[in-house]
Amino acid sequence: MKLTIKDVARAARVSVATASMAINNREGVSEKTRAKVLGVARELNYVPDHSARALVMQRSSVVGLMIPEIQNPFYSAIVDILTRIAEERGFTLLLGISNSNSRQEAEYVRMFLSRRVCGVIVVPMLANHPDISHLDMLRAADVPVVFCTENYALCEEPLVMCDFASGEYQMTRYLLDKGLTDFWFVSTDMDVQFARLRYDGFCRALREAGLAVNPERVMLLKSPRYRHAYDATDRIVDDLPQAVLCINDIMTMAIMKRMNERGLRIPRDVSVAGFDDVMFSELVSPPLTTVRQPLAAICEKTMEILEAKLAAGADQASVERGRTYLIQPELVIRETTL
Amino acid sequence: MKLTIKDVARAARVSVATASMAINNREGVSEKTRAKVLGVARELNYVPDHSARALVMQRSSVVGLMIPEIQNPFYSAIVDILTRIAEERGFTLLLGISNSNSRQEAEYVRMFLSRRVCGVIVVPMLANHPDISHLDMLRAADVPVVFCTENYALCEEPLVMCDFASGEYQMTRYLLDKGLTDFWFVSTDMDVQFARLRYDGFCRALREAGLAVNPERVMLLKSPRYRHAYDATDRIVDDLPQAVLCINDIMTMAIMKRMNERGLRIPRDVSVAGFDDVMFSELVSPPLTTVRQPLAAICEKTMEILEAKLAAGADQASVERGRTYLIQPELVIRETTL
DNA sequence: CCAGAAATTTGAAACGTTTCAGGCGAAGGG
């Protein structure tokens, strides 16, 4: 026996319409009546039904958040931050975990649609050339999409991301300034924008220092995963550079683990630098030198853009298509570099 | 301009009622008609509106999942598994992240209520004697609750959890069999059930081996957190036991980190054993010997119980109050014990 | 070919909201 606004109205001796207006802080209700309604509502522990509200208002306050994984601390941090931000602004997040699988992502898009989300935040999959035709369903239904952290090739929706190039540039500069010149760079398929950008930053720093990048020392892994990096480390160890720059912290930890097993001491024998500054980066030993993606700022901006698109409604001119918002990262020097 | 069932009905030249029955696989529709409706629906990319459906059926397919944190890999694993299980069974998960804060948990309960969840899965907060009066709101609204992993004192809702006592017993036995007899046990406030149970298992194994537990070597931390364990490790190192048994993997990693810094080699100088088998336990070096909580089985059972309560509806006799379902854990021996 | 049964289809009500066009009474202006 759920409590409806009718019960509140009856108890407050007003009409349903009045009760609704009072509860939603609309004007046209006397202060006295509003106070009474609110009092009764509180007393009865009335909670409005969001679905019914969404139904009549033709607009929900649910936003879909699509992520590729959740056990990966990078993504769980995003979920954590975005959940808080969304809640603060009166939205509720619906989570889709694609496991970097197009089919699953498509299924979650359908779920989002049937739950009538008012917008979707997409953190792209970890895959080379994923099938993203399901995004057309969102476009067809006029559901605004914002990319967070990264985007898919050829998508025109706005994107909020860390300035990867700048981050990798800064890190490379830092190592260069320490007198290191002999690097390995470990990355993934360069078709993926975020990999390419970090590489660009790395190259620029080298170029400015008058050094050439040695393509034999750029390792391109199939996907940016722990396992791949772990397995590939032996090649690096055999060559033993002065420093290894790696595209994300998860893989960096894999490399460190393998180096450890091979008897190398970090940073005495090799320096190692990551990217992301995931929660565990600080807890590993030795704690990881890395580039911090300012996730709080990124998520904040993402939500802001989404709200702007929502407010714009039909006349979408207000948010430029294809616009990218870059957030500046921050070097965090810990103990894996000397 | 959203697509409704009316559009489908019109396109298929049937009434809305028929379209609804066809789409929901109800009987009383001829095969021919059903095929036509389904065809049209697919072609138009029709997605039913879950809110409208929930409104009229007076029953949603959304279940609330309350967790204390999400950056902690133990909890993100639960979210991962439960999301998949829920989706498979036609439910959608709504996430509440309480940060082990009663006020926040209460707020998420309100959110669950206003989103009209049909049930709630609660993974309790990491706090000593939390205020849980907000759970009464769920009870008042007749929303079934199932505890997962652990419960709050004095709550009568069903609980699905790992058999902690058995797990800690097995681990202690294992170490005993290796000839170790000199332990530290690090835990948290024993009022918390899951801590108490692990301790019970530890004590039983010792007792069976004819050994006494030395209360001076039982360390009770304020809460089961990385930081606390890290800070407390010095006391253990100064005493240098043969082995340290720790109540969860996160704290175990903290202990290992500190020991590492203090120059101790694991397991040569001390053996260390954790509990949970979190994703990172395998990736640390050396990889952690621990007790695996069978999360998949736990989550599966949790969902099953919730569905049973849902099906039972008003006559709640079918699920006994206060019932606890124990799932057996599994020892995973890696390299932190000799 | 017809009555009756069975199968299929349909119109309308209901779910909990918001909103809009009005209604009612009191205050203000002439």
Added chain:
DNA sequence: CCCTTCGCCTGAAACGTTTCAAATTTCTGG
């Protein structure tokens, strides 16, 4: 004292579904 204006309140429609009783069609057997 009447007309207008204003403030406050209300009834009813609408949102996208499901479901139930009733209507219509099809089938069955005589």
